Structures are given as C-alpha cells and as structure tokens.
Amino acid sequence: MSQEQDQHNLVVEELYAESHEWHVNAGEETIHAKRIQGKFRTLKWLAAATWVLFFIGPYMRWNGDQAILFDIPGRQYHIFDLTILPQDVWMLSLVLLFFAILLAVVTTLFGRVYCGFFCFQTIWVDAFTWIEGKLEGAPGKRRKLDKAPLTLNKFWIKAQKHFAWLLISAFTGLSFVAWFTDAFQLWVDYMTLSASATEWGTLALFTAGTYILAGFLREQTCLWLCPYARIQAVMLDRESLIPTYDFNRGEPRGRLSKGETVEGNGDCIDCNQCVAVCPTGVDIRGGLDEGCITCALCIDACDLVMDKIHKPRGLIRYESIDALEGKHVPPLMKRSRVLVYIIIMTLAFGGIIYGLLNISGLEIKVLHERQPLYVMLSNGSIQNKYELKILNKTHDDMYVTVTTGGLDGVELIGAEEPFLARPGKVTPYTVYLRLPRREMDGSSLSVYFQLQGVEQPELRSTYESMFLGPR
Amino acid sequence: MSENNPFPNENNTGHFWDDNLRELSNDPPGWWRIGFHASWIFCIIYFILYPALPTLSGYTTGTLGWTQVGEYNEDLAAIDQVRSKWEDQINDPNVTAAMIVADDELRNYTIRSAKVLFGDYCSACHGAGGAGNAAMSVSESGYPVLADDDWLYGGTIEQIQTTITNGRKGIMTPYGARLSAEEIDDLAQHVVALSEGGEHAAGKALFMEPTKGGCFACHGMDAKGMSALGSANLTDVVWRFSPGGLESARHTITHGVNGELMDPQSRNAVMPAFGPLGKNLSEGTIKKLAVYVHQLGGGQ
Numbered sequence: 009m010s011q012e013q014d015q016h017n018l019v020v021e022e023l024y025a026e027s028h029e030w031h032v033n034a035g036e037e038t039i040h041a042k043r044i045q046g047k048f049r050t051l052k053w054l055a056a057a058t059w060v061l062f063f064i065g066p067y068m069r070w071n072g073d074q075a076i077l078f079d080i081p082g083r084q085y086h087i088f089d090l091t092i093l094p095q096d097v098w099m100l101s102l103v104l105l106f107f108a109i110l111l112a113v114v115t116t117l118f119g120r121v122y123c124g125f126f127c128f129q130t131i132w133v134d135a136f137t138w139i140e141g142k143l144e145g146a147p148g149k150r151r152k153l154d155k156a157p158l159t160l161n162k163f164w165i166k167a168q169k170h171f172a173w174l175l176i177s178a179f180t181g182l183s184f185v186a187w188f189t190d191a192f193q194l195w196v197d198y199m200t201l202s203a204s205a206t207e208w209g210t211l212a213l214f215t216a217g218t219y220i221l222a223g224f225l226r227e228q229t230c231l232w233l234c235p236y237a238r239i240q241a242v243m244l245d246r247e248s249l250i251p252t253y254d255f256n257r258g259e260p261r262g263r264l265s266k267g268e269t270v271e272g273n274g275d276c277i278d279c280n281q282c283v284a285v286c287p288t289g290v291d292i293r294g295g296l297d298e299g300c301i302t303c304a305l306c307i308d309a310c311d312l313v314m315d316k317i318h319k320p321r322g323l324i325r326y327e328s329i330d331a332l333e334g335k336h337v338p339p340l341m342k343r344s345r346v347l348v349y350i351i352i353m354t355l356a357f358g359g360i361i362y363g364l365l366n367i368s369g370l371e372i373k374v375l376h377e378r379q380p381l382y383v384m385l386s387n388g389s390i391q392n393k394y395e396l397k398i399l400n401k402t403h404d405d406m407y408v409t410v411t412t413g414g415l416d417g418v419e420l421i422g423a424e425e426p427f428l429a430r431p432g433k434v435t436p437y438t439v440y441l442r443l444p445r446r447e448m449d450g451s452s453l454s455v456y457f458q459l460q461g462v463e464q465p466e467l468r469s470t471y472e473s474m475f476l477g478p479r
Numbered sequence: 480m481s482e483n484n485p486f487p488n489e490n491n492t493g494h495f496w497d498d499n500l501r502e503l504s505n506d507p508p509g510w511w512r513i514g515f516h517a518s519w520i521f522c523i524i525y526f527i528l529y530p531a532l533p534t535l536s537g538y539t540t541g542t543l544g545w546t547q548v549g550e551y552n553e554d555l556a557a558i559d560q561v562r563s564k565w566e567d568q569i570n571d572p573n574v575t576a577a578m579i580v581a582d583d584e585l586r587n588y589t590i591r592s593a594k595v596l597f598g599d600y601c602s603a604c605h606g607a608g609g610a611g612n613a614a615m616s617v618s619e620s621g622y623p624v625l626a627d628d629d630w631l632y633g634g635t636i637e638q639i640q641t642t643i644t645n646g647r648k649g650i651m652t653p654y655g656a657r658l659s660a661e662e663i664d665d666l667a668q669h670v671v672a673l674s675e676g677g678e679h680a681a682g683k684a685l686f687m688e689p690t691k692g693g694c695f696a697c698h699g700m701d702a703k704g705m706s707a708l709g710s711a712n713l714t715d716v717v718w719r720f721s722p723g724g725l726e727s728a729r730h731t732i733t734h735g736v737n738g739e740l741m742d743p744q745s746r747n748a749v750m751p752a753f754g755p756l757g758k759n760l761s762e763g764t765i766k767k768l769a770v771y772v773h774q775l776g777g778g779q
Contacts, residue, residue, distance in 0.1 A: 377608065378608075379606070379607040379608030379610050380606070380608055380609070380610035380611075380624070380626055383610075383624060383626045383627040383776055383777070384624075384627060384716060384717060385627055385628050385629070385716075385717070385777075386627070386628055386629045386712065386715035386716065386717055387715065387716070388715075388716040391626075391627070391628075391776060393626070393775075393776050428583075436587060438774065440776060
C-alpha cells in the first residue's frame with residue numbers, strides 16, 4: 009500500500025516538474041529584462057530609428073503643401089506630387105498584398121524579424137523600459153522598488169516615470185493624427201483647444217493605447233492580443249533561421265565548479281543570462297517558444313558569457329532547426345515557398361508601378377441612361393442619353409473637350425463647348441447621341457467617349473459605352 | 480458533509496466529486512467586479528438622463544430631454560440647412576426656371592432633387608425618366624414620352640412650366656357622325672402617309688376642305704400642329720396615340736379626343752393642373768419639375 013502510494017507521488021511530482029517548465033506568465037509578474045551591449049542590441053536601436061520618420065514625416069513640405077497627407081474627409085491622399093483618389097484604391101490593395109507577402113517571406117527566412125526589430129509594440133516597450141531603467145535602476149532594484157511600501161521617494165520616482173511615459177504617448181498620438189491633417193495647424197488647434205472632436209478623440213485613444221500597451225501590457229500584447237504574432241508563428245518552418253540554442257553543444261548543462269566545466273557537461277553553464285535579458289521572459293533553451301519575438305538579445309547575452317569563459321561564441325545563434333538536427337537545408341532559391349512568395353511580390357509590385365505610371369490627371373466615366381434606354385425623335389432618329397462623370401485629379405480648374413468615336417453617323421449633342429472640370433472632384437454633364445434610324449443594324453452598338461484637356465492635350469481618358477435602339 | 484471535509488483550511492463549499500474535485504467560493508476577479516459595478520452605475524445614470532421607464536400615463540422623460548423623433552428632426556433640419564443654399568435661390572420668385580437651366584450648379588442640384596418629385600407627381604403616367612406609357616390597344620390613349628423632342632404644347636422651359644401649372648386638355652371633334660367610313664379611311668391613310676414623308680391625295684383633299692374634315696384649322700396648313708392649341712404634329716414619326724398607324728389614326732378621327740359628351744368612346748387625354756387650380760404645388764416645386772422635364776432630353 010505505502011509502496012504504491014510512493015509510486016503515485018513520484019508520478020505526480022514529475023508531472024508538476026514538467027508543468028513548471030510549461031509555466032505561462034499571464035501578466036501576474038512584471039518582466040524586468042536586463043540590458044546589455046551587443047551586436048543585436050545596436051541593430052535594434054538602428055531599426056527603432058526608422059520610426060523617427062513617423063514623428064517628423066508630417067512636417068515635410070512639398071511645393072508648399074504637406075508632403076504626405078491622408079486627407080480622409082477630402083477623400084484623397086497626397087503623396088508628394090501624387091494625388092490618390094478613391095478611384096485608385098485598387099493600388100492600395102496591391103500595396104497591402106505586397107507588404108503581407110513581404111512579411112511572409114521575411115518570416116519564412118529569418119523568423120519574426122518584424123516582431124523583434126520593427127514592430128511599434130516592441131520598440132515603444134523598449135523605449136519605456138529604457139526610461140524605467142534610467143529612473144528606477146537595474147532589474148533587481150526595480151523588483152525591490154515594486155515590492156517596497158509607498159514612500160514619498162518611491163512616489164516621486166514613479167510619478168516621473170509615468171509622466172515621461174504619458175508625454176511620449178501623447179506625442180505619439182499627436183504625430184499619428186498629424187498624418188491626416190495639416191500638421192502645423194494641428195499643433196495650433198491643440199494648443200488653443202479648438203481641435204475637432206475627431207482630433208481630440210484620436211489623440212486620447214492613441215495616448216491611452218500607447219500608455220497602456222507599452223507601459224503595462226508589454227509582452228502580454230504579443231502573447232494574447234496580437235494576431236500577427238500567431239499568424240507569423242505558423243509561417244515559420246524547420247528551415248527558417250531563428251535564434252536557437254545549440255543543444256548538441258550545450259547539453260547537459262551545469263554550473264561551473266571552481267571556474268571549470270564539470271567533466272561530461274556541455275558548454276551551457278546554466279548562468280540564466282539568456283533568460284534575464286529576454287523582454288518576453290522566455291527561456292530559449294526550451295526550444296522554439298510562442299513568446300519568442302526573435303529579437304536576438306539572448307544571442308548577445310550568451311556571446312558575452314562565452315567570451316568570459318573562453319568558449320567559442322554561438323551557443324545561441326541564428327540557425328534553423330533542421331541544421332541543428334543535422335538535416336540537409338536547401339539553399340534559398342530552391343525552396344518552393346520562397347519562390348512562390350517572390351512571384352506574388354513581383355506581381356504586386358509590378359501592378360503598383362503600372363498603376364503609378366498610368367495614373368492620369370483626368371478620368372471619364374459614362375453612365376448610359378436606363379429610363380428610357382432610347383427615345384425616338386420627331387425626325388425618326390434614335391437618341392440615347394449619357395451622363396458623363398468627369399474626374400479632375402489635378403489641383404486646378406480644367407477645360408476638357410469630349411468627342412465620340414467607334415460608331416459611324418452618330419451625332420454628339422451637348423458637348424459643343426468645352427466642359428469645366430473642377431479640381432479634385434467629379435463633375436457631371438449630360439450629353440446625347442443621335443443616330444438615324446436606318447443606321448441601326450442591331451439593338452445594341454458599341455461607342456466610345458474620349459476626353460481631352462484643352463490646355464493639357466496630353467491628359468486624356470477613354471470610356472467604352474453602348475448605343476441602344478429598337479430592334 | 481463538512482464534518483469529513485478533507486480540505487478543512489480551504490474556502491470550499493463542501494461539495495465534492497471524485498475525491499478531490501471541489502467547488503471553491505473565491506472572490507470573483509478584480510476586473511470582473513470593476514466591470515460589474517461600472518455596469519450598474521452606468522444603468523442608473525442612463526435611466527436618469529434618458530427616457531427609460533414606462534409609467535401609467537406615459538414614461539419617464541429623462542433630464543436631457545432627448546427623444547428619437549427630436550434627433551430625427553434635428554437631422555432633417557441639418558439637411559435643410561445644407562440644401563438651403565440652393566433651395567433659397569430656387570424658391571426666389573425673381574429666379575426663373577430658365578435662369579436655373581443656365582446655371583450649371585443650380586441645374587445639377589435641381590435635377591437631382593426633382594427626381595423624387597417627378598417620381599411622386601409625374602411618373603405614374605409619364606413613366607420613370609419620362610419614358611412615357613404606351614397604350615396596350617388601339618382604343619387606349621397612353622401617355623406621352625417626355626424625353627423626346629416632340630411637344631404638343633411647346634418644349635421651351637416656360638411652356639413646360641405653364642403646362643405643369645395649369646394642366647392641359649386638348650379637344651378634337653369626333654368625326655364618326657360627320658364623315659362616311661370611306662372618308663375617315665382616306666383621312667387616316669393621309670395621316671399615316673404624312674408621318675412617312677408623303678401624302679394621300681383623297682385624304683389631303685378632305686383635310687383641306689372646311690366642310691368635310693377641315694383638319695387644317697387646328698393641325699395647320701402644313702399639318703405640323705399648333706402648340707397654342709396642343710394639336711399634334713402629324714408629319715413627324717412620333718404618334719401621340721400609340722401604337723400609331725392606320726388603326727390608331729382611324730380610331731382617333733372617328734371618336735375624337737376629350738369629346739366624351741359627343742362620343743363616349745372618345746379618347747381621354749387630360750393633364751391635371753399642379754398649380755393653384757389643382758394640386759397646389761409651390762412655385763419652387765413646379766420650377767424644379769419644369770427644369771427636370773426640360774432636361775430629360777428634348778427641351779428647346
């Protein structure tokens with residue numbers, strides 16, 4: 009009986025030991041990661057620096073206007089000389105496709121590079137914890153401060169931190185709004201408290217969002233909130249280069265004894281530095297982890313330790329799982345996924361370039377009147393009515409002529425004078441086509457309308473339509 | 480059960496299954512409690528501010544005075560505010576329909592806004608878009624197409640406005656009792672020939688003879704009609720009484736138009752008045768309709 013009980017207890021203990029291994033931090037413990045110098049740390053700062061564009065972008069001018077302006081109420085995007093109207097929105101879908109596939113291909117090759125180096129969540133958390141470190145000290149001191157009772161000193165330190173966080177958050181929110189309206193005027197509006205409800209609301213939302221997500225939720229965002237983290241996890245395969253612990257070399261791990269590796273142990277000295285520096289609290293030695301954002305900071309930490317104990321670097325390094333297990337890894341261009349991704353990207357990119365080259369300052373759309381489809385006139389000819397929608401994408405008033413072709417003997421009525429097309433708008437005009445009854449040899453004939461600028465004859469647009477009559 | 484509770488120092492409820500599966504009475508999580516309290520506080524504030532509870536004689540109105548119909552009326556007022564820029568011009572007695580046609584922006588606004596009015600007042604007879612309503616048989620009258628260039632009472636904007644304001648009722652005498660069947664047939668053949676660009680000698684003689692047909696008195700010496708009387712142009716290909724052709728012409732000549740006192744089979748072709756004598760639409764509404772009809776495709 010008691011022997012049976014012992015056996016039972018042993019099994020349960022093993023289970024619990026394993027469950028400790030699978031312990032998941034759902035936010036109950038704050039991760040205070042250690043900061044160290046290294047190659048990837050430097051790379052991370054450089055990648056983060058690209059986000060400076062987000063802050064200074066709205067202040068760039070181009071020909072006296074904001075260089076990049078996403079004018080939502082005006083239904084147009086201004087990107088340098090280019091004006092993009094809702095009619096060009098198909099290009100936006102190609103841009104999205106391009107970046108989606110770019111994300112896929114980069115993830116296939118090098119893991120969650122976006123998560124680890126470029127994602128705003130990672131970078132804002134990095135900036136926030138950097139401030140935390142400056143004010144509260146190293147991770148050990150921070151943990152102690154968190155546990156300490158509230159004193160005036162603690163309150164002062166915490167107040168400074170939260171003030172700095174809120175300041176960054178508010179500036180983030182303001183910079184976001186500045187992409188959608190005139191940046192300088194926006195500052196004036198905020199300062200004089202005369203901004204619109206949308207502007208205040210967006211500012212409040214992004215300030216609160218940044219403050220909460222980067223200040224408090226941190227790695228929990230990547231674990232439980234972010235859909236891309238989950239999507240990217242399934243884009244990885246066994247051939248992707250990701251920060252990996254070389255278990256062949258490291259195991260069995262064990263502490264140094266009197267400064268020397270114990271006989272039979274691997275290179276891992278169980279110093280836990282890789283865990284201490286991890287911003288998401290992952291132990292890379294447990295294998296590929298859902299919490300790992302592949303920021304590679306553990307590589308820096310391990311290399312530093314290897315240098316100290318005079319062992320070669322790279323116990324943790326960018327390596328694929330197949331390579332670690334000694335399997336054959338095909339070169340990049342022979343992987344079908346890479347090839348398919350590159351083909352899709354090329355098509356999307358080609359589409360965008362085609363769109364940008366063919367974006368015309370002038371566009372015509374023709375709506376054929378449906379009630380009635382045609383009318384018989386006194387002299388027996390057939391008249392069809394059309395509504396021309398003339399879109400002028402330039403910034404100035406433009407006069408345009410409309411002509412018709414493709415149908416012999418047809419007479420265009422109502423387009424004798426050039427039409428005025430207002431800038432950035434669709435201007436509607438009504439015209440008629442008349443055709444003698446005897447010319448009708450079917451109930452439906454094709455005809456096209458051509459639009460041409462009077463002062464800019466290089467601007468033109470053509471639209472195919474129908475001419476209908478009795479059978 | 481509690482006397483043999485194997486977990487005595489735990490806040491369980493004393494309910495056990497399978498030795499150690501048990502129900503605990505822990506406090507709900509903090510976030511849940513915050514949500515719960517926020518919800519009932521919200522409810523109370525909402526009940527104070529907005530209409531909420533039914534009473535015997537009505538309901539509690541709430542301190543904000545908000546009502547659904549009030550919000551709807553505010554929205555309507557906001558739309559009217561936007562439209563007033565053009566509506567004020569259209570309703571101005573000094574702005575004529577011709578001035579509206581001449582102004583691009585005002586004309587476009589008027590056409591779009593009059594589309595609904597046309598649907599309400601006109602399209603029952605004249606069809607959507609002024610497509611007309613063809614007669615289904617020779618004895619029916621149908622309704623004229625407004626999108627073509629053939630006008631009984633003239634196609635200028637002023638004439639169209641007059642037609643809508645006062646209505647129209649043209650008269651044509653029934654000839655069934657005055658002419659023989661052969662004479663009527665000759666006349667009908669002449670009318671058909673006119674629309675094809677020719678003429679019929681015997682019919683033409685009757686047409687021009689005052690004691691017989693005397694048609695020229697109303698349709699004119701050249702048979703092109705007179706807009707003052709609303710007499711049809713007989714030389715064009717458009718038939719007022721569809722489907723046109725010999726049968727139609729014979730029926731019209733025999734029974735006349737709007738002559739029901741003389742001939743009960745007389746054609747009925749009445750356009751009601753929409754001005755003060757009839758529907759009493761406002762001056763601005765009639766101007767809008769006139770512009771819309773003028774712009775359908777055949778305005779002169």
